[in-house]
Amino acid sequence: xxxxxxxxxxxxxxxxxxxxxxxxxxxxxxxxxxxxxxxxxxxxxxxxxxxxxxxxxxxxxxxxxxxxxxxxxxxxxxxxxxxxxxxxxxxxxxxxxxxxxxxxxxxxxxxxxxxxxxxxxxxxxxxxxxxxxxxxxxxxxxxxxxxxxxxxxxxxxxxxxxxxxxxxxxxxxxxxxxxxxxxxxxxxxxxxxxxxxxxxxxxxxxxxxxxxxxxxxxxxxxx
Numbered sequence: 001x002x003x004x005x006x007x008x009x010x011x012x013x014x015x016x017x018x019x020x021x022x023x024x025x026x027x028x029x030x031x032x033x034x035x036x037x038x039x040x041x042x043x044x045x046x047x048x049x050x051x052x053x054x055x056x057x058x059x060x061x062x063x064x065x066x067x068x069x070x071x072x073x074x075x076x077x078x079x080x081x082x083x084x085x086x087x088x089x090x091x092x093x094x095x096x097x098x099x100x101x102x103x104x105x106x107x108x109x110x111x112x113x114x115x116x117x118x119x120x121x122x123x124x125x126x127x128x129x130x131x132x133x134x135x136x137x138x139x140x141x142x143x144x145x146x147x148x149x150x151x152x153x154x155x156x157x158x159x160x161x162x163x164x165x166x167x168x169x170x171x172x173x174x175x176x177x178x179x180x181x182x183x184x185x186x187x188x189x190x191x192x193x194x195x196x197x198x199x200x201x202x203x204x205x206x207x208x209x210x211x212x213x214x215x216x217x218x219x220x221x222x223x
């Protein structure tokens with residue numbers, strides 16, 4: 001919900017849609033710069049961080065190709081990294097890589113209860129504890145899930161919050177946070193946070209950070 005709420009606010013403020021074609025986020029993904037959507041006509045981005053790859057024919061759950069733009073990608077459900085066209089996930093069976101240029105393509109056989117979703121490396125996604133409706137206050141910490149990109153590249157994310165029921169946000173009564181985290185695989189992760197908007201008391205009092213694909217024996221975060 002925090003990710004979707006943030007996307008909705010971004011859409012109302014900038015006009016950038018929540019559901020986006022791949023070329024909007026990856027205009028130079030192909031060698032000749034043709035729209036990557038031609039190679040992946042059934043896929044789309046949800047914000048800048050999530051790539052959704054539904055089955056081409058939902059009534060015929062046969063194996064089909066998924067094409068990922070260049071870069072590092074993760075399985076949304078397991079947090080496992082996609083490496084060289086092979087998806088390391090127990091939820092969806094993978095086939096042999098079928099490489100398309102610099103793109104990462106492979107076949108999957110979908111399951112009826114799993115929607116294939118991938119997370120873009122370099123993303124920070126906000127999560128909250130389970131609630132039954134937006135009127136219920138979450139109990140627990142704000143969860144930031146970090147999906148590292150290549151060595152030295154920053155992970156970025158954003159979060160928008162307001163009271164959810166009034167128009168007080170028009171009077172600057174909101175909280176907009178931008179996260180920037182650099183993961184040093186030989187040491188700690190260094191994070192910085194930039195907040196804008198008038199003071200708004202969010203529902204959380206703690207933040208829980210999860211970093212996927214962490215290779216160090218020990219982990220620490222410097223805020």
